[in-house]
Amino acid sequence: MFSSYKNSYLQLVCAVNPRLLNKAVDYALRKPYSDSHDALPPAQRLESMQPSLYAPHVDISRAKIGFGVTGLRVLVRQLHSEDHLVQLQALHSVLDEVQITEHAMVLINLHIAYRLINLMLNPDPVIKEKICMILTHLASYYQGRKQIMSRPIIIENLMWLMMRERKEIRYAAAYTLRNLARDRCACEILMENEKIVDNLLKTIKNDHKGIILLHLKTLTNLAEWDPVIPLKSNAFRIMLVLFDDFDPRIVAGAMDCMTQLCKHDVGKILADENDLVFKLKKYLTSKHIEIIISAVCLLNYTTLTTRSKWRAKECCYELTRLLVNLCHVPNLPPLQINAMHVLINLCDCPDVRYHLKKYWENKIKAIRIRTDEQWDGTSETTSYGFETGHNYRTMCIEGVETIKNDGGNDLECLNVSSYLRRVCEVKEKLIRAINWKCYKD
Incomplete structure (x- = not known):
């Protein structure tokens, strides 16, 4: 049963x-x-369950027939059919087929991305949404991103959809742009468009939460490639305003974007002028772990300047106590390594260094670090088969932060052993920084 x-x-x-x-x-x-939905008033029904975008005479959940590789050429030709119903059925079938890796590669070799880009501004909203969803799947492959970005007109089309269409299409277009921005080569082509950063910053202010979150991830990747253009577009001030948002995901996303901005010298100067060290101190005690991780990562770059170190000296006891306590969280190695990096930065100030050696040296030496068997490479622990279901083969847990490599196409890959070895090396470096003495002493 x-x-x-x-x-x-x-x-x-x-x-x-x-x-x-x-x-x-x-x-x-x-x-x-x-049934709770039969009650008056209807329970657990916050909004209408009927989709606002629907396709007539098409089952939106399944393809018309199960195509093999030989039928994919027929699908590609049907995308430009004069019969609107045949065109819709072909789009829904392609959306099912691109989720199979072999079929997706065949469709990429058939240059399906060029045909989809030509159809992006079709007046039918269903076609616009489905094309964005198909391009999102194709952008997860290197060959797909290369083929898509060979037509820079897609950037203008995505900007048009994100600025002027309804929320379902805006969300699908934002998801496509976020997948494209995950590739460094694609970021270089995206940043050649001068309006992309300005348009993203405009839509961040007054859009839905899910769309804002996708735009923040896109801006983070773009700022990682070149932080100069976002800084000129006043992105620092906008991210600072988003720190007070009620959604913890948006606050964490704004901090991640601010981290990329503070890697630049101008971003460090703006951080000192806005006193980010004092503002971020209250987020270290947040009840949301993603906000704490993002705040510590941002502190890692805002405590590099001399002015920020001496400002941190004014709240030395409270700030060091919070950071040392965060170092004693063995189930979150990314939080540990960033908290220790912040303490290493603060050790450049002699008064903070003496304070750490006097009060916290023994506790820092007692920091426990996870072993390879105890950590799976994520910052959150998940339990298969308990509340999420026994059929783990068909499960998909999204939203769990994965530690990324610094470069390459496989950004989600992680070598757990080397990362934990790096945590141990940072701990030893922190102990050496505490015991370091000036040549004058």
């Missing part, structure tokens, strides 16, 4: 639909059935 609480079946193969068995058992036990 099917258990709705555990999202699993008692047996993998059954000749009868398990839900039918559940209904038969409930009927035999005379168990009353009540």
